[in-house]
Amino acid sequence: MKALVVTVSDRVSRGEAEDLSGPAAVAALEALGLEVDLVVVEDGVEPVRGVLERNLERYRLIVTTGGTGFSPRDLTPEATRLVIEREAPGLAEAMRAATFGRNPYGMLSRGIAGIAGSCLIVNLPGSVKGVRESLEVIGPALPHALALIGGENAGH
Numbered sequence: 001m002k003a004l005v006v007t008v009s010d011r012v013s014r015g016e017a018e019d020l021s022g023p024a025a026v027a028a029l030e031a032l033g034l035e036v037d038l039v040v041v042e043d044g045v046e047p048v049r050g051v052l053e054r055n056l057e058r059y060r061l062i063v064t065t066g067g068t069g070f071s072p073r074d075l076t077p078e079a080t081r082l083v084i085e086r087e088a089p090g091l092a093e094a095m096r097a098a099t100f101g102r103n104p105y106g107m108l109s110r111g112i113a114g115i116a117g118s119c120l121i122v123n124l125p126g127s128v129k130g131v132r133e134s135l136e137v138i139g140p141a142l143p144h145a146l147a148l149i150g151g152e153n154a155g156h
Contacts, residue, residue, distance in 0.1 A: 001146060003034040004059040006041055006051055008067035008076050009126065013042040021065040024128045028135040032142060034061065043067050048079035056083070056119045060146050063135075066126030068111040076123050077112045084114030084121055091122055091141070095134040106130070118149050 007022035019040060026036045037059075041047045048067065055062060067076030091113035099106025109130070111123030120142075124134045 001034055001061070002059050003029050003036045003061040003063065004055050005029065005036060005038045006048070006062060006064045007038065008041055008043055008048055008064055010043045010073060013040050020128050021124070021126050021131045024131045025063050025065050025124060025135065028132060028139065029061070029063065032139055043073040043075060045075045045079045045082070048076050049082050052080065052083045052116070052121060056116050059119055060150065061142065062119060062121045063124055064111075064121070065124045065131055068109045068123050068125055070108055070110075074110070077110045080112055080114065080121055080123055084112075084116045086115045088113040088115060088120065088122075088145070091138050091145075094137050095124070098133060098137040099130075103129075103133075106133075115149055118151075120145055120149055 005022050005025040007019045011017035012019045022038050026038050029036045039051060041051045052062060064076050067074045092111055096106055096109055109125045111125065113122040124131050
C-alpha cells in the first residue's frame with residue numbers, strides 16, 4: 001500500500017532548512033509496511049491543497065508534517081478541510097491526548113484527519129518528536145482504517 005508524506009515548510013521548500021520531520025514520518029510509515037514517497041511544499045492553503053488534490057488517486061494515505069501550529073502561515077488544517085469529505089476526529093484527538101502531561105505544546109497542534117475518496121489524510125506536527133509520538137499512537141489503527149476506507153472488511 002502506498003503512502004505520501006508531505007512536508008509543509010517555507011524554509012525547507014526554499015532550501016534554507018533541512019527536512020527532519022518528513023524523513024521521520026517516512027521511517028515510521030515504512031515500519032508499518034507501507035511504501036512511502038516524500039514531497040516538500042511551502043506553507044499556505046493553496047500549495048497544500050494543491051498537493052493533496054493532485055495525489056488523492058495515487059495514495060491510500062497522505063500524511064502532512066508541519067503547518068499545524070499557531071503561526072500565521074500554519075494553514076495545513078485549513079487546506080486539508082477543503083479537500084476531505086469526512087472528518088476522522090478520533091485520530092487527531094488521540095494524537096493530542098497522548099501528549100497531555102508530557103509535552104505542554106502538544107495541545108497547540110491544530111492538525112485534523114479525514115477521508116477524501118479512498119484516501120486518508122492526517123496532519124502531523126512539524127517536529128520530529130511530534131511526528132514520532134503521533135504515529136506511535138495512531139500507527140496500530142492505520143492498517144484497519146485504510147482497509148475500511150478501501151472497502152475491505154466493510155461488514156465488520
